[in-house]
Amino acid sequence: MFALVDANSFYxxxxxxxxxxxxxxxxxxxxxxxxxxxxxxxxxxEAGIPKFAPYFQVRDLCNKLGVIACSSNYELYADLSSxxxxxxxxxxPEQHVYSIDESFLSFKHCSPAIKNLNTQGHxxxxxxxxxxxxxxxxGIGATLTLAKAANHAAKKLPxxxxxxxxxSDTERVGILKQMPVGDVWGIGRRISKKLECMNVRTAFxxxxxxxxxARKQFSIEIERxxxxxxxxxxxxxxxxxxxxxxxxxxxxxxxxxxxxxxxLQALSKHVAIAANKARAQGSSCKSMLLFAxxxxxxEQPASxxxxxxxxxxxxxxxxxxxxxxxxxSKLFKAGVKYYKIGVxxxxxxxxxxxxxxxFNTPKADNALMxxxxxxxxxxxRDTLFLAAQGIEQKWSMRRELLTxxxxxxxxxxxxxxx
Numbered sequence: 226m227f228a229l230v231d232a233n234s235f236y237x238x239x240x241x242x243x244x245x246x247x248x249x250x251x252x253x254x255x256x257x258x259x260x261x262x263x264x265x266x267x268x269x270x271e272a273g274i275p276k277f278a279p280y281f282q283v284r285d286l287c288n289k290l291g292v293i294a295c296s297s298n299y300e301l302y303a304d305l306s307s308x309x310x311x312x313x314x315x316x317x318p319e320q321h322v323y324s325i326d327e328s329f330l331s332f333k334h335c336s337p338a339i340k341n342l343n344t345q346g347h348x349x350x351x352x353x354x355x356x357x358x359x360x361x362x363x364g365i366g367a368t369l370t371l372a373k374a375a376n377h378a379a380k381k382l383p384x385x386x387x388x389x390x391x392x393s394d395t396e397r398v399g400i401l402k403q404m405p406v407g408d409v410w411g412i413g414r415r416i417s418k419k420l421e422c423m424n425v426r427t428a429f430x431x432x433x434x435x436x437x438x439a440r441k442q443f444s445i446e447i448e449r450x451x452x453x454x455x456x457x458x459x460x461x462x463x464x465x466x467x468x469x470x471x472x473x474x475x476x477x478x479x480x481x482x483x484x485x486x487x488x489l490q491a492l493s494k495h496v497a498i499a500a501n502k503a504r505a506q507g508s509s510c511k512s513m514l515l516f517a518x519x520x521x522x523x524e525q526p527a528s529x530x531x532x533x534x535x536x537x538x539x540x541x542x543x544x545x546x547x548x549x550x551x552x553x554s555k556l557f558k559a560g561v562k563y564y565k566i567g568v569x570x571x572x573x574x575x576x577x578x579x580x581x582x583x584f585n586t587p588k589a590d591n592a593l594m595x596x597x598x599x600x601x602x603x604x605x606r607d608t609l610f611l612a613a614q615g616i617e618q619k620w621s622m623r624r625e626l627l628t629x630x631x632x633x634x635x636x637x638x639x640x641x642x643x
Contacts, residue, residue, distance in 0.1 A: 226342060226365055226392075228330040229372040230313050230349055233360045233380065235326035236264035239305045240295050242358045243631045243639050251292040255280050258479050258623045259296055296624035300605075304632045309357050316349050321462035329369065329462055346388035366391040369460045370453035373410040374400055374428060394456075401429035401454060411450050416443060428454060469506065474498040475516075475567025479623030482563040488517060489553055490615035493546050495568040497610060500542040501601075503570055504594060509538035509579070512572035515549060517556045520564040529556040537582055538574045541589035542597070546613050566620075605633055 232238055236254040241247045251269035253262045262283070265276050272290045274283060280294065287294055306325045314320040317330030332339060339345050346363035353361045364376025371391050378400045379389035391397050407417035409428050423442075425431050432454035440448035449459040474495040482488050492515060503510055511534065518528035531552045539545060549568070581587070600609050607614075629637035 226332045226367055227369050227372040228317065228332065228342075228346065228349070228363055228365045229323075229369075229376045230328050230330065230353075230361050230363050231376050231380070232309065232326040233362060234264060234266040235306070235359070236297070236302060237266035237269075238359050239302050240293075240298070240628055242305060243629075247293060251290065252295065253280075253287065253292055254295050254297055255626065256297065258477055259625055260477075263297070294626050296627040298624075298628050298630060300630045300633045301628070305357060305359065309353055309359055309361070312353050312356050313349060313361075316345060316352070323462070329372065332365075342392070343388060343390045346390065347386075350387050361387070363388045364391075365389070366397075367456050368453040368458045369462070370410050370450055371397065371456065374404060374454070377404055377408055397456065398429060401432055402427055404428040406431050409450065409454070411446060416447065419443075469502075469508075470573060472499050472502045472508075472510075472570040472573065473567060474502070475565065475569075476622060477565050478563070478620040480620050481519075482517075482566065482620050483561075485554075485557045487615075487620050488557055488563060488566065489550060489613065490618060491566040491620055492517075492549050492553055492556075492568060493611060493613035493615075494618070494621075495566065496545050496549050497542050497614065499568050499570050500540050500545055500594075501598060503540040503573065504598060507576045508570075508573040509540045509576055509589075510545065510570040510573060511535055511538045512570075513545060513548065514569035514571050515552060515556060515567075516569070517563050517566050519562050523562070523564075527558065527561050529558065531555040532571075536585035537587045537589075538579060539587065539589045540576070541591075541594055542611060543590065543593070544588050546611055550613070 237252040240252055240254065249268065251272050251274065252266050253269050253274055254264040255261065256263045259280055261279050262274065262276055265274055269292055270276070272292060274287065274290070274292055302325065310320070310322050310328055313328045313330065317332055318335065319331035319333070321329040323329055332342060342365050346365055349363050350361055353359055362376055362379040364372050364374065364379050366372040366375045375389040375391045379385045379387050382389075382400070382403060389400070391400060404427060406412055406420050406426055406428055407414065409431060412420070412431070420426075420431065425434060432451060434451050436448045436451050439451045452459045478491065482491060513533045513535070515531045515533070516529065519526060533548045533552050535548070597609055601607065631637050631639050
């Protein structure tokens with residue numbers, strides 16, 4: 226048996242952890258630069274606030290309805306997610322963190338120790354709420370897909386109180402009949418429309434499709450989904466994830482960039498982020514792509530690119546930043562108000578198997594990069610950084626509605642009056 230533990234409206238719930246007075250109130254969380262609504266809790270949706278709508282279009286409605294709007298507090302979300310996953314991991318011998326707010330547990334070979342899985346699910350809910358103040362729902366099933374379906378039922382179907390256990394065929398059929406096919410794990414919008422044209426509108430009807438037909442009409446993954454809905458274990462979480470073949474760091478700026486120095490600072494920031502990601506997976510970069518553009522909605526859209534090739538593969542932030550400063554002039558044009566800046570590492574190789582050049586010695590300082598990453602991992606991102614990134618960074622992401630970073634900044638620690 227498997228369990229899927231999923232936080233309810235995680236971003237919104239995280240904002241309520243240190244603000245008990247916000248619990249039960251409508252809350253939305255905005256994307257980078259306070260652009261669109263990326264998360265909305267149940268109260269906000271019931272108030273008529275559409276998810277993914279541009280915030281400026283619904284700002285007046287939010288103020289009228291008393292909806293609390295927050296900028297994305299990524300530092301807080303990451304820390305609370307880590308704490309939540311640590312708590313969940315205590316309740317099963319095997320854990321797979323699926324996303325920032327979802328985690329699978331395996332209960333194989335646990336029957337003598339865990340006698341009642343439904344009770345176990347309620348224990349998980351109570352522990353996460355007591356220790357992290359985050360509301361979660363727990364779905365338990367014989368396959369990963371059925372665990373997802375059970376989690377859907379725990380959230381949206383009445384009578385489950387946040388925990389759903391599918392342990393009989395009657396329960397399985399009853400839940401799948403109430404689940405739209407578009408809500409099945411792995412069934413996207415395009416596939417669900419095609420299935421509806423085949424008169425397959427519920428998860429139960431999908432489970433009745435012959436596996437061979439599902440494979441022929443769609444793919445082997447859809448065949449596996451059909452079999453898993455029928456109780457046959459086919460999917461396993463992949464503990465040995467393949468390394469990324471490309472690494473990108475890009476973001477729209479909070480304030481338009483109109484001078485060359487600000488462009489250098491923004492590019493340096495993205496070089497540092499991309500280089501750190503490459504080192505984290507044990508990769509080095511042979512080619513680096515730089516790009517900058519204004520908004521496609523501007524009167525005269527403009528976009529610029531430049532590619533840098535390194536003699537020896539590298540993941541050294543210093544070496545890559547130096548190369549960027551030489552090539553950045555190709556991206557800058559006076560009069561263009563830059564809106565999007567980014568860096569891409571498009572030709573990666575493993576650090577374990579490197580082909581060295583007889584005439585070009587590596588310039589990377591691996592010991593220095595290891596020290597840099599260690600300090601930033603322990604004390605937070607950008608505790609140490611290259612001066613090329615700048616200090617003020619007026620172009621950085623706009624987060625005008627940012628709540629305190631309660632768990633990662635000393636000056637944001639919650640104050641208790643007693």
